Amino acid sequence: MKIKFLIFIITISSSFLFVNAQERTKDTIDDQVVNVVKPYTPTISDAFKIKDTPKLTDSNTVKKKEVKYNIFSIPVASTFTPAKGKAAKVDKAKFVKLYDNYASLGVGTYTTILGEIYLNHELSSGENVGGYFSHHSSAGGIDSLLLDDDFSKTNLNVHYSQKLRDFSWKVDGGFELQSYNWYGLTDGFYTEELIGMIDPGHSFNSFYVGGKLKFDDAIIKDGSVRFRRFGDNQDSGENRFVAKASFDVPIQDETINTEFSIDYIGGSFDRNYDTENELKYGNVTFGLAPSYQMTEDDLTIDLGVKLVFLNDTEFSDNKFFIYPNIEASYRLVDEILIAYGGIKGDLIQNSYYDFANENPFVSPTLLITPTDQQLRGFVGLKGKLSNNVSYNIKGNYYSEKGKALYKGNDIVQAPEEEYQYGNSFGIVYDDVTTFSVAGELNIDVNRNFTLGIKGEYFNYNVDKQAEPWNLPDVTGSIFLDYQISEQWFAGASMYFVGERKDQRSVAGTLVNSEPVSVILDSYFDANAHVGYKINDQLSVFGKVNNIANQDYNRWINFPVQGIQFLAGATYQFDF
Template structure:
């Protein structure tokens, strides 16, 4: 009870004190207004309780101070190394003496490399690329490659060698570049052909086949400012090669081509011109061909922000052993429905595709002697489709077309035995469809490229074709479905993985039955189906050091010895591994 009374007394005393302070403040304010010169003073304070400072826990220092008195070691300083020299400031700043520095490369080389690898099937791989990139406007170098393999079938050998030099020079007005090279490809006619019972191998001693190719090309092209709406651009190019096989067949070719284009604000006017001289000679003089072609393509092109329209014509003249003159339209239009995302394109044209022994041999190296070389004429080519992209990570293109062709080239197994006219059944003749009525070729092409991230890149192409022929039963050797896909994975800065998948639908061949002596059975010709296949290849590379790495590549992972051409099975599963060094 007494504690309660003391508490009440303290409360009342505090209230009285606050009321006194308030009255005193009011009196001070009033006095200030009545007498501004009179100072305000406080004479006394009444202390009602002792002051006890309290420090919050958050700001307390919980470390005890170190009370020991330590003196850090101070080294003895010596200033005797200061040179006593008068500062020369009479003439102000002196001229700087520029010192020459040794020539240094503007950047580190990374494109030069050498590679060596070995694998099963007696595989040997050697490759080198050397280029000088020390100068900003000049680049030159050389490349070389060797690859050889040997399969389990007698005569199943392959070897290729490629070597060349190249150069490029960028001047103020033009850019000049060129290449001179030598290529050799060797194989054997190892085709697995059997007699009519299917028990005796007719091709017991496969003949060798070797192709050599000496080639050169050079180009001079103008450097154009894209911002100049009145610019003139031009180019001149020369191509030539000497190509021959192991059976005295050879082809000499020389070509000149160029273009001239004049920009005039919203449209361009120009022309493409080319002349090609081909001379094919065989062991049999009756198969010699002089096949020359002159082409001029004048055009006018209208270009805007969302459209591009080209109107022109292809004027072609064939001269040599045969002479013909053809005029074809050349019209193309491209409209952007949604800029960068989707564009609609379409066109119609025609042209002459020059027949070439070199091109045929690179596509099918198992050609019979004295093949016939002729041109293929696309009387009509109508196409259209969609293309576009979504940013930098997704791009696509879809195209449909319809062609009318006179002289569609096809690879057909030779009709004769080894003792009949020198032809062999495991070799191929070149036949041409559409000589009576035009061959019709319809197709669909699709392409897609996807970049999922900086680590993953995917791409693929698909081709669907259909042929309506007039002279042949089937489009021999031409598939109606093809798929090509690729992927690259950048696992890290040192580890890379890539893969390729190629697939092909059924193809057809026209074959004959043969007797044990190699002679052909009369009226035995018939169509056979070459089964479809899928070929998966994958490789990996690991950089042990910045310039040194190891690689491995596996081909035909599915291990199926499929046939691209009749009687010629491909190598099964094979692996190549080795080392590479870049500098």
């Protein structure tokens, strides 16, 4: 209303002014119309608020009726008297006493003796001293053998360790004694009189000393050194020294994990297999392996390379090798499905000690040289099917130059040594590519039952040799442990090894025969054990090996013992 009133006043005033102006300029100015327009500018007073709850003025409005609640209770006399409550008792698990030391002794068929002693004593907080002793021997007795087949293996190790504020260290040393027999003769080649003159015994001895050092918070994370002297009763000897260290190299905000290694080996054999010329070998390698780890959500990648410099001290030859060192993993479905893969390589340092431990029937006439593992590629899937079941499926590819293969030595017509009757093995080297597919399944139902199953298939391709000597096409194993009750426990293990191939040949001027390939049948070996815990410290056990009583050949002309029984006891104690 105020706006309209103002407009009205302005209009009247303008009319009066216009009339006066017309009268003054009547003679020179034409009539004109002036329209004054003012935009509307609202003020706060023009607005009004709508009430949330409008007030009703209707006389017919119905008023709310007040509701009253009544409980019709009837008094009842009660004679119930509640009993006093008692808290439920929680069954406490029986405290299991853990001992630092144990001794075990068992005896069995084939005059087998098996003994172990483990000692560990805490001198002070973080300071320990201990040792380990083991012995396994058998007087032999395999049927239809012409030579003795007894064996013995004894190990002794002592160690001392200390844990300090910023680092820990450990030193250890020991020796190993082993004795075997070259009892694998081929029938029909030698007279009984000559065989009776053979002394097939072959013994090994080894002494070693080493140490480890680990830092908690430093650029150098850990390091280790080890020296081993290995020899036999055939005037063979080998020295090996290995030193390793790992450290972190910071670059800006990133860290490069680096490993450095030195590996020296040198040894000699009294003679060659065919001649009396002495065999010597020796080399030293220097390795450097930097790597960088990248992590992005569920993806982890290790990018690295390994550099190896080889100096052949016997032939004054130097070589340099570069190997990939790449590995990655990706969690497809949390812990259920994890994909992984990698491409790696390495220069493998072969040694007389390693060959003799894998095949104790080798002859002391070996050519020792490293293997160039140019490529080792793998890809696989692993994870958990449930909280108690885990799996791993893996495919492998190896490209190895100068891979060591065990091959039966020639049968010499006029042997001069005990290992020249075709009853020993030598080493041949060849370029081998290997493809394999492996699977693994682990079942942990609870703490009382565990089951593991493994299997792998191999396919080989050799370059110069006729066959991949003594390499199986299939391997498999099953392991089982079961805690039947608080006192009873049991377990079992089964192994399967597929077919292998070896070669038999005769060397001499009087016989001209071509080498003959021999197929070694696959074999299955089942073992089981059971035990009873008399008290916290003493328990007794029984073992059965080669339950199927198979007389299979692990190596050509080397059958194993049949079914074996062994019984013994284990005692745990503290000082």
